[in-house]
Amino acid sequence: MHTVEKIGGTSMSRFEELMDTILVGKRTVPEELYNRIFVVSAYGGITNYLLEHKKTGEPGVYARFANAESEQAWIDELNKVQARMEEINAELFGEAEFERNAADSFVIERLNDVRDCMKSLHHLCTYGHFQLEEHLMKVREMLASIGEAHSAYNSVLALRKAGINARFVDLTGWHMDQPLPFEEMIKQQFEDVDIASEMLIATGYTHCEEGLMKTFDRGYSEMTFSMIATVTGANEAIIHKEYHLSSADPMLVGTDNVVTIGATNYDVADQLSNLGMEAIHPKAAKGLRRNGVKLRIKNAFEPEHEGTIISQEYHSDAPRVEIIAGRKDVFGIEIFDQEMLGDAAYDIEISKLLAQLKLYVINKDADANSITYYVGGSRKMVNRAARLMEDMYPEGQIRLHNLAIVSAIGSHMKVKGILARTVSALAEAGINVMALHQSIRQVEMQCVVSDEDYEQAVIALHAALIEPRNPSVTSAA
Numbered sequence: 379m380h381t382v383e384k385i386g387g388t389s390m391s392r393f394e395e396l397m398d399t400i401l402v403g404k405r406t407v408p409e410e411l412y413n414r415i416f417v418v419s420a421y422g423g424i425t426n427y428l429l430e431h432k433k434t435g436e437p438g439v440y441a442r443f444a445n446a447e448s449e450q451a452w453i454d455e456l457n458k459v460q461a462r463m464e465e466i467n468a469e470l471f472g473e474a475e476f477e478r479n480a481a482d483s484f485v486i487e488r489l490n491d492v493r494d495c496m497k498s499l500h501h502l503c504t505y506g507h508f509q510l511e512e513h514l515m516k517v518r519e520m521l522a523s524i525g526e527a528h529s530a531y532n533s534v535l536a537l538r539k540a541g542i543n544a545r546f547v548d549l550t551g552w553h554m555d556q557p558l559p560f561e562e563m564i565k566q567q568f569e570d571v572d573i574a575s576e577m578l579i580a581t582g583y584t585h586c587e588e589g590l591m592k593t594f595d596r597g598y599s600e601m602t603f604s605m606i607a608t609v610t611g612a613n614e615a616i617i618h619k620e621y622h623l624s625s626a627d628p629m630l631v632g633t634d635n636v637v638t639i640g641a642t643n644y645d646v647a648d649q650l651s652n653l654g655m656e657a658i659h660p661k662a663a664k665g666l667r668r669n670g671v672k673l674r675i676k677n678a679f680e681p682e683h684e685g686t687i688i689s690q691e692y693h694s695d696a697p698r699v700e701i702i703a704g705r706k707d708v709f710g711i712e713i714f715d716q717e718m719l720g721d722a723a724y725d726i727e728i729s730k731l732l733a734q735l736k737l738y739v740i741n742k743d744a745d746a747n748s749i750t751y752y753v754g755g756s757r758k759m760v761n762r763a764a765r766l767m768e769d770m771y772p773e774g775q776i777r778l779h780n781l782a783i784v785s786a787i788g789s790h791m792k793v794k795g796i797l798a799r800t801v802s803a804l805a806e807a808g809i810n811v812m813a814l815h816q817s818i819r820q821v822e823m824q825c826v827v828s829d830e831d832y833e834q835a836v837i838a839l840h841a842a843l844i845e846p847r848n849p850s851v852t853s854a855a
């Protein structure tokens with residue numbers, strides 16, 4: 379009987395505290411220490427530097443390489459990653475010379491390998507027979523994998539230093555001849571391990587034939603986590619986060635005002651992940667659901683608390699809003715064209731274009747002669763999309779808006795007047811609702827507001843729809 383436990387990047391950045399909570403804490407005997415497989419993400423921010431910023435799209439090493447910026451531009455960026463990784467190693471190991479040297483040598487070797495590969499590839503692609511585009515995905519995978527290799531390797535060094543029998547499970551395939559299919563790779567790597575006497579620390583990145591980044595993209599460590607849990611037949615799968623899964627972002631609304639979500643369902647988790655707040659990667663949830671593995675989300679720093687159980691069946695007893703979530707830095711791309719009336723091709727063509735530019739469409743709405751796409755991504759790509767749309771539809775008028783989406787989510791919200799209460803809470807806070815979306819399933823209500831109103835809108839909705847039910851807030855008032 380073992381568990382598979384994922385630690386997200388934000389929590390990994392507080393590693394010393396993790397040693398005292400979920401990794402070691404008061405555990406002394408093998409039965410408590412072992413029978414746990416940990417899957418770790420890169421330290422917070424590292425994947426953003428290696429690839430591009432997950433939310434703002436700000437270019438990192440990969441994006442600079444792919445955009446064919448000068449060689450110096452991506453090399454400078456790679457040097458910055460190295461400096462940041464060394465800084466993390468210093469923070470973690472300080473005076474512990476053996477560990478610090480081992481940690482530095484490990485990442486420097488990987489970064490040198492990738493630097494050499496990228497330079498050679500660049501050179502190769504100066505010959506017309508070789509096209510850079512054909513190899514970009516491999517570069518992206520290679521770069522991403524270094525983030526998780528770094529954090530997993532360091533964790534093993536720190537655990538061994540503390541006398542724990544920890545083992546590094548390197549799923550990055552760094553020196554493998556041939557990639558294996560995803561499931562096969564996990565099976566093979568976990569074949570000869572002894573779960574009962576070793577603490578296994580696996581990289582959240584897995585090198586595989588399908589390409590983890592290509593198939594699942596960012597947040598991929600949850601795919602590795604879910605595959606390990608199903609392949610090894612875990613008793614429970616646990617995701618450790620920086621906070622309890624709460625009724626809103628505790629950083630925004632205040633830890634005292636939020637309510638911890640005791641249970642929720644996969645439908646709610648999907649809505650959260652659409653907004654970029656990943657309770658669980660939707661595709662990772664699928665594997666666990668199908669294999670009947672129980673999923674729990676916990677606060678990494680409060681190990682005694684039971685956390686949130688995610689199941690298929692859960693619905694709140696009484697109808698209510700359970701979570702206020704949202705996303706800033708959303709662009710509204712509006713196209714108005716009177717020729718559009720009754721022509722579905724517009725939507726199909728524009729959706730294709732946005733997908734090609736890797737812009738994530740959070741939602742869209744339409745009336746007789748206009749469509750607005752609410753997208754996340756870099757401003758540069760959004761501007762490019764707008765220009766291409768102008769070329770495609772010379773009669774159309776394209777406008778860009780800087781927006782935010784604030785959403786009220788619940789597993790059981792089919793009740794009269796809930797939408798009216800949501801909108802009036804925003805009106806009372808003096809916030810203009812620019813668009814409103816609710817689908818017939820009524821699992822969420824999305825309010826589109828100006829980007830500057832984001833924080834106030836979350837606070838106002840939480841205060842109106844959730845805090846009156848929170849006993850700790852009511853009694854404090």
Ligand SMILES: Nc1ncnc2c1ncn2[C@@H]1O[C@H](COP(=O)(O)OP(=O)(O)O)[C@@H](O)[C@H]1O
Pocket residue numbers: 385386387388389422618619620621622623624625626627628629655656701703
């Ligand atoms: N409803 C929510 N419940 C808990 N945390 C939230 C919520 N909404 C936003 N957050 C924010 O998510 C941030 C990242 O958390 P976490 O999921 O642990 O990151 P990671 O993806 O690195 O694992 C937290 O710092 C917190 O401020």
Ligand SMILES: N[C@@H](CC(=O)OP(=O)(O)O)C(=O)O
Pocket residue numbers: 385386387388419420425426432525582595596597598599600
């Ligand atoms: N570090 C990777 C993979 C991941 O899943 O990270 P996190 O668990 O911090 O969301 C990313 O940012 O995409």
